[in-house]
Amino acid sequence: MDSGKLNENWNEVCNLVCGYEGVEPSQFKAFFYRLQPQAMSEGFLMLTTDNEFIKTWVERHYIELIRRALSQLHQGVPFMVAIEVDPSAAAAAGAVAAPQPSAASPFPAPVVSQPIQPAVPAAAPVAAQPDAYQPTDSPMPAAPVAEEPRSFPPLDFPTPGVTAAHAPIPEGPSSALTFENFVIGDSNRMAYSMAVNVAEQPGSTPLNPLFIYGKSGLGKTHLMFAIQNYIRETQPQLRTVYVDSSDLLADYMEAGAAHDKEKSSYKNFKTRYEEADVLLIDDIQYLQGKKQTLDIVFQIFNSLIGQRKQIILSADRAPKNIDIDERYHSRFSQGGTVDIQPPEIETKLGIVKSFIDEYKRNEGLDHFEVPQDIQMFIAESSSSNIRELKGAVTKVIYQMTVFQQTDLTVNDVRTLLENHFSGGASRNLSIEDIQKEVEAFYKVKHSEMVSKSRARSIAYPRQIAMYLCRQFLDMPFAAIGKKFDRDHSTVMHSVAQIEKMMQQNRDVQEEVENLKQIIREI
Structure with a gap:
């Protein structure tokens, strides 16, 4: 079959799959971008993708639907669908390999992120790069000046699973936030793509450091934990360290307080982070104005980058808008910098559906449903903050289950959530x-x-x-x-x-x- 006919058939398959009950179109399209049809004959379709994660996800969630659509298009002929990882695609193009859709296709052409170089083999020696990564000339301070750490409410994350016996003990909170339950839309697709690339090849792509920024509640922390969880599962020999900037600041102040009694306190503080294979620092903007802490972070940063170890940073603004020294701007921006924009209505609706599905799975309530018009009302009325969106869904579910008000109307929900959403009249x-x-x-x-x-x-x-x-x-x-x-x-x-x-x-x-x-x- 020629490539034009092959792509046309694949687009027809995807159109059908998107129309099936229970399929979230924006989620499926995100994975469609990463699949490329290679060959098709009677009863057989070969697809390729650029990494193992996409292959596993599609096989787990969509393979039967793809087979169903193929059979529907070919008069009931049963189909075998094979998906293989194409290493050349992963090496040549970091984000996406996909067929060019026809003019009539509703699937837009993929947006290609920065090109990804082939991973450095594990046994290959890594050459030093003195010209690219000079360590800071700032001396280690004798003792930090008092810096007020920012207090954060405790995060409500599920208890992590047992770590493999041969794996290093991971640092930082584990969570159920994964790539699989991240709802993808136009507002976050590029950030998602870059995060997957980093998780697949930590330290071996030009996306080092990866800097993700956007307003609070848009999914930055979700992507950071997704990266950490994926690496823990697929490369347990790597040591991942997640730290919020407030905790990093507290660690530094603790090292300063212990300095008089234990001269190695600063060394121990740095060692914890410098021994990481993957270091994730959340809300980096809160270190602005904390010069001594930033100097230490800068030294750790240069040490890890020089060893080809991966760094992921997040903030609520772009690096250039953080009030820090220019040298930090240039370092933070030297890899991949990507923003997450406020979600569109379609993405928010997908998030609402995912929260409801999660509740149904956890409670074993297969037949529980929230009316479609109520789901749409929540999506349209909410702000961009995903935590606020989840809170609204939780209130509605609580009203329907605990108070057994299963016949809720949109007007009932409007009253119930009258004071829930932030922004007032805006x-x-x-x-x-x-x-x-x-x-x-x-x-x-x-x-x-x-x-x-x-x-x-x-x-x-x-x-x-x-x-x-x-x-x-x-x-x-x-x-x-x-x-x-x-x-x-x-x-x-x-x-x-x-x-x-x-x-x-x-x-x-x-x-x-x-x-x-x-x-x-x-």
């Missing part, structure tokens, strides 16, 4: 509302606001409106851009421009604050 705002207020403020017609005009009297209010949409609404850049007849890059540029102007121009800052007040009162 959650009821639309892009159109913000456009209307900005147009009135600057005396601009709506037709001008969405026109192609670049006149400053039009372009400036348009940028202000885009900035305010980003501030008030948990929506991706692309979704905002559609309402202005622009693409996501234009919205990103506009937001950055207004942020810069607000720092430099007091008048712009006052205009924005006035508009914010007007919009809050809608």
